[in-house]
Amino acid sequence: MQGVPPRGRPQRVDRLRPQATGSGDSGGPGSEAGAGGGSGSDVDAEPLTLGAGVLSRMRQLRALDEYRQLMEEVAELELRQQQQPGSSGGRGGGGSSADSSSSGGSGGTSTASCSELLLRGALLIARHRHPELDEAEVRGVLDDMARKASALLPAEAERRYPLRVVAAINRVMYVDYGFRGNQEDYYSADNSCINKVVERRVGIPITLSLVYMEVGRRLGLTLRGVNLPGHFMMQPVRMDAAGAAGAAGAAGPESGPATGPAAPADAVAADGDGGGDAEGPLEVLIDAFKGGEVCYPAEAEERLSELLGAPVRIDPQLLKESRPLPPRTFLLRMLSNLRSVYLSTQQVDSLLTVVKFMRATLTGGGEATAPPPPAAAAAAAAASAAAAAAPRDAASLAALARDEGLCYFALKRYPEAVEALREYLVADPSLVSPEEAQTVAAVLEEARRRMRINRPDRD
Secondary structure: OOOOOOOOOOOOHHHOOOEEOOOOOOOOOOOHHHHOOOOOOOOOOOOEEOOHHHHHHHHHHHHHHHHHHHHHHHHHHHHHHHHOOOOOOOOOOOOOOOOOOOOOOOOHHHHHHHHHHHHHHHHHHHOOOOOOOOHHHHHHHHHHHHHHHHHOOOOOHHHOOHHHHHHHHHHHHHHHOOOEEOOOOOOOHHHHOHHHHHHHOEEOHHHHHHHHHHHHHHOOOEEEEEEEOOEEEEEEEEOOHHHHHHHHOOOOOOOOOOOOOOOOHHHHHHHHOOOOOOOEEOOOEEEHHHOOEEEOHHHHHHHHHHHHOOOOOOOHHHHHOOOOOOHHHHHHHHHHHHHHHHHHHOOHHHHHHHHHHHHHHHHOOOOOOOOOOOOHHHHHHHHHHHHHHHHHHHHHHHHHHHHHHHHHHHOOOHHHHHHHHHHHHOOOHHHOOHHHHHHHHHHHHHHHHHHHHHOOOOO
16 A cells, blocks of 8 residues: 655746546536536635645645654753753764764653654654645554553563563564565665655664664663664663553453574563662663664664674773763664665755754754753763764754755745755865865855746836
8 A cells, every 4th residue: 555645846936726526527517617507606616725635745745844852842852951960961963973872861751752752753744745744643553563562461560571572572573464674676766754764664773773662662661772883783781660650551361472583592581680780771772674673882883783794892981871862863874774765866856855853853943053042960971972973963054955955946936945055165174175165156156056047028
């Protein structure tokens, strides 16, 4: 069931024509306008409406506006996390680079807030391609999966160890529902659209991880995203008693063995015997793309080294971190995947939309990249984090302004191309190469020339 709306250049306003609702051509046999029996007044005429393509485009634009509002919420959440005692500030702006580490506040409220923001963000991103998607349907499938997994678990909260919950999720997600990694069409844009992933049961590591994390959240299990080079994985975090008890209450009357990819035996022992920290991450990783396989960091390093053709080492400190991956880091990685797909397939209109989503992600929904000043207690940590993130974010924003301008140029939207390309050229010279700036300046001049040529004749 595809339902992918037609994509192409946005229709010009002067070409939009209202069309009558109902079947058949207006004015044809049997219509009020052509039957001759009507009064001919405007009141009796068929109501006029914009075409379906225009309405679809309006929904896409509305999704981008809502996404900008969501990024404002993300910025507020990051600010609260920076103000928490003991917070290291983190990378508030996030980034899609492979070496991004997790950050944000600790605690159940912060983790739950981040997880929900991720799902909302992913649904809004998917609307750029599927503006008619049914959000309630996506959430309903996730709810059903969680209920089925809960029925496989003990009713007692204290017996719901993280890896036992992982086994239940694996059984439901990969056996009962048939989710799998899309090896056959890995670079399809629909692999990055959460509604199509849930509908078709196939996806790429980051979107399958989001499904997995959302089911885990409904069961009281926190799963941290781990932003590794070339691959996205998850790390389970030990549940607190309140979270596990709340999840246990959702269990249905059915019960049965929870089977799935086996975890390392000593990891299971450490998980289930109460040893180690009462709370905190387990030093194992989960690969949602490979059926929820649980592995040690050394195994993940071998897998990534083979995938990338170069040695990969995972920082041990990364796996001791209990704070969630920043929402902006997660969403930027999703958007970067879409950007690569549209760039390689030359889908310029879709590429332009994704670039706008990326700019909104980096700027926190507004024009400024810096959040409001935090409380004095967290000022030093926040300032340090902002200083570390600012150069990267400024460079990324400059590159996105360039990409946006080039997309506008390709779409022959020259005034907008001029504005975006000028923004790139006035950026800090240290952020752009001289050769690239020269090329962009040439495109800018060509856009201005075409504007003069295309200027409508005056009477």
